[in-house]
Amino acid sequence: MNWPLAKTERAPKSQELALTTIVKIRATDQLMSAVYALRRQVSVIEQGVPEDLEVDENDKAATHLAALSDGHVIGTLRIVRHERTAQIGRMAVSAHSRKKGIGRELMEFAAAAASRDGAQEIILAAQFTAREFYKQLGYIEEGAVFDEAGISHVMMRKRLRP
Ligand SMILES: CC(C)(COP(=O)(O)OP(=O)(O)OC[C@H]1O[C@@H](n2cnc3c(N)ncnc32)[C@H](O)[C@@H]1OP(=O)(O)O)[C@@H](O)C(=O)NCCC(=O)NCCS
Numbered sequence: 001m002n003w004p005l006a007k008t009e010r011a012p013k014s015q016e017l018a019l020t021t022i023v024k025i026r027a028t029d030q031l032m033s034a035v036y037a038l039r040r041q042v043s044v045i046e047q048g049v050p051e052d053l054e055v056d057e058n059d060k061a062a063t064h065l066a067a068l069s070d071g072h073v074i075g076t077l078r079i080v081r082h083e084r085t086a087q088i089g090r091m092a093v094s095a096h097s098r099k100k101g102i103g104r105e106l107m108e109f110a111a112a113a114a115s116r117d118g119a120q121e122i123i124l125a126a127q128f129t130a131r132e133f134y135k136q137l138g139y140i141e142e143g144a145v146f147d148e149a150g151i152s153h154v155m156m157r158k159r160l161r162p
Helices: 032-046 102-116 128-135
Strands: 021-025 063-069 072-082 085-093 121-127 140-148 151-159
Touching (some): 021 102, 032 063, 032 072, 063 102, 072 102, 085 102, 102 128, 128 140, 128 151
Parallel strands (some): 085 121
Antiparallel strands (some): 072 085
16 A cells, blocks of 8 residues: 655655665765766766866865765765855766756755754855756845856855754
């Protein structure tokens, strides 16, 4: 029998999501080469971001999340802390794993981790075409559209506590 789900639970959107594990790592972790490879594939190869901008100084101090499926990194983001604000960036899900809920799981994991670490709010520079993805997660657009690495972006913010 299928029991109704409790309010806080959600049925996995796909078998891949159900089998996905998210891990929190630092820049020195051995998984980082696969994280960088995925980021390069998505931003540099798919989206044309200049290679020299993809990895920056913030990577060293950031907390990185890796979504793992069958041992492979299929999604990632990083969290950079600026005092009481956490900034999420370098969000990427591999092309064959998109629209299965993995991006949302990564964002929810990141928000929970940032909140546990005492952050008051999360900010991010959303690619203009991806802003609906973040809106669905409670982020609010702020300010004018700007260009970064040749791609239109808009800042978005979500408060974690008053
Ligand atoms: C944007 C991205 C991270 C989303 O990851 P994903 O795993 O495909 O997203 P999910 O499956 O968790 O989607 C969650 C919801 O957002 C929606 N969504 C996903 N990508 C979207 C987009 N680009 N625009 C609008 N809505 C989007 C989904 O349809 C889904 O809605 P639903 O729950 O009503 O079905 C992924 O598509 C990606 O890596 N794209 C290329 C790189 C990129 O654009 N990065 C963003 C940098 S700001």
